[in-house]
Amino acid sequence: MSASAAEASEYHSKDFKWDTLRQEIENDPSLNYHLLPFVSPQPEQQLSKDPIKAWQSFHIQHSSGKFFKERRYLLKEFPELVSCGEGCKVLEVGCGNGSTALPILR
Template identity: 40%
Template structure:
């Protein structure tokens, strides 16, 4: 079977970014229901969907060099696929983690106890959990 050589410009199709805006109804619905959708996602997939990001110490190593304690905030921690590899490879790190989905936060809590978690308060403020 003979392989046809294509110019590099024909190997990928890049689509322009949409200039149309989402309707206010759908924007408000997605904002209002985001927590519900993420909770359903984590109910279905648990911690099996995303892979741990074991490459982050190589990619972000310069940010975590030195002996002083590093503190990071992960907004949208999911099942912990970013924070657990960092905690395993960077000894002087403390992580604050939060997520829309209480189910995702519970997955992380069950996997690693010493993390501090936050939840959205009734007025939209982030409060200790």
């Protein structure tokens, strides 16, 4: 362990009293979930059996425009995009729904 790592662990280990925190968690019923062992979900529960159907269902549920909001703030942050004319090129990199590029193109 490097000197800075040893120093950091020593510093952070004394930020608060661990026994006091343990007692606080044990005494507060709303914090009891911290005492339960972690159970990871089964792999078959994590993934949909039909991912295409799951995506279509999600998109139908959220396509009202309330979920995929357009990023209209970009023209305020970068006003040069408005006045750059035909020679302007903008590259949007990502796998979203176009909520960043569409307001600029309009």
